[in-house]
Amino acid sequence: MTTTDTAAAGALPGVVKPTSAEVMEDTGTGLDFGTRADRMPGHLTPNDRFFVRSHSPTPRIDAEEWSLRIDGDAVGSPVTFGYDDLWRAFPLVSVTRTIECAGNRRVLFGQQHGQRIAGTPWGRGAVSTAEWTGVRLRDLLEAAGVTADAHDVMPVALDECGARRPMPLDKAMADDTLLALAMNGEPLPPDHGFPARVVVSGWLGAASIKWVGRIEVSRRPIHVPWNTEDYVLIGPDHPAHGPVLGTPINELPVTSLVELDWPAHLKPEPQLVRGRSFAGEQRIASVAYSIDRGPWHEARLTGSREAGAWTRWHFDWHPAPGDHTISIRATDDTGRTQPSHVPWNRLGYLNNQILEHPVRVAAEASA
Template identity: 60%
Template sequence: MEDTGSGLDYGTRPDRLFGDIVSADRFFVRSHVDTPVIDADSWSLYIQGDGARQPVSLTYEDLRTGFPLTSIVRTIECAGNRRVQFGREVGQAFEGTQWGRTAIGTAEWTGVRLRDVLEVAGIATDACEVVPESLDAIRARRPLPLAKALADDTIVAWAMNGEELPPDHGFPARLVVSGWLGAASIKWLGRIDVATHHVEVPWNTIDYVMIGPGYPAEGDQARGPAITEPALSSLVELPWPAHLCHGPQIIRGRAFAGEARVTAVDYQIDDHAWQRATITSSGEPGLWARWQFRWDARPGEHVLRVRASDDRGRIQPDSTPWNQLGYMHESVLAHPISVTASP
């Protein structure tokens, strides 16, 4: 794990990625405050609000045995991923967790569909938002449009990679919101409000929003538009900087497009022409795509650039427009690689 220096946040090193799924002990940890200690036997999930027909309280046992089971493999990424690289690009240090390329990971999440849980309370015809709330000290909240809350792959999870959720990843239950920023996948879930009006909270008005020129504010209190999907991005499964021996190499990496599908990944060595990498996994919406290419590495100093494309026609750009909080970095990175003539 990579320590960001916050005492709470730890990243997944790209050179320690092996399979499609990241093990729980290597999956990045993002927490605003200390991990709460929660007893599952006394825990309850409360569903309420003016958009619910009746308040409901569900125990841990209710959640595990009272609804159809579902498992999804999905990628979660913090909106501040690559904040350090963004700062270097624009020549300033951004406040916030100092993520390198490490605030992203994929796991198999098992639980129940959020819509099945909400149906127990009954959804009013004029309901428009669902607001999950955490049981940590700051009671984190991130509203979801009703359509996203009812999606097939928005789930209340109690297991990660076939094991009980670890405390740092949301035990006893967390939300998994496919293709959206990590802040939407509320951990340590304790309450869900169903609302008939737009809800403004700190996590969609002053944080996890885009603040700056070209980002008009939305709502009464918001400083900028709320982030939904993370940026289109790619990463190389090598240390930064990388050191390789000369000769044939297979270079691997990942690309992620949020709710879109990764359709292509191209690479460039030094100033040579861009070439197409081979995508080796599906890269479906909500899930990263794995890619690879063969390179006959010659001794010397090299720069590798990788750019992803998706089914919306987006291509990673060379630069990212500035925003105050250093979110949504999507630029093509110049990855330094030193190749030696002998081991």
């Protein structure tokens, strides 16, 4: 089903697609690459620029040999599907959804708290958006005869570590929870889950398991390292309970991204500052900006404002020479807004505080 092929000169690289510094940020792990904020050309992130987060090297999977098994003690009739079965036997749906790693902005979180934090050293690039096409997970579960007392649904990956993370039945049965087969109109690239991956709308990226080969449906809560030790808020405000070391992360908070380098370098001339804000399962309602900790002004929202996907915005600025900061504060349609401070947690997750984006403006415009 999967191969961990070894080339004559040694192991294959952990990521298949090119990861040029022109468009991607290398975290140094060999597996994880962020999307450069100043290299986002449209609402959708092109496949070659979509961020990569993996726990093991990208597996090479032959679709003709691959199959998906749905089983567990909350399944009436375990079933197995081939790749062609998924394309032909079920309705296909498409949704545009943003995926963000819960550890995005971890390096900045560490700097804010004066500590170095273990984990992938993400800057701001572990977030991207695509149109995903596939089969509703609900349709597959119903075909397997999921029982009324089902509690958790857990996709399991075919990578070396068997990445897996359960979700409650109601989230698995949601209209926009997919087993995706295509990304931005093309079959899934290897690094993004070929031949099939789960897309769990509005939740942390770790829930959207790639390279799925099995889905377990259980009558009881499922505990695995991905929801007891990792992807858990651990700290004074998050006491352990049972095997879980803190508060498991599911839905993502409101966040924002300025489409500039960090730090940015601009000319002293009129600028159109662009960015994106994301509110997990909710919609972005408004975005405000502040220059040099001054008054807040409304940015102009553009394009789509659907739940589960980022919203683009911009504002005009004519900066004077010198050093400046840009601060962004987004609010969603339930009233959640970005805070000025995020309390400490050991693994540096969910850093959605208002950031002061550093900008240096040249003394004079270039000829």
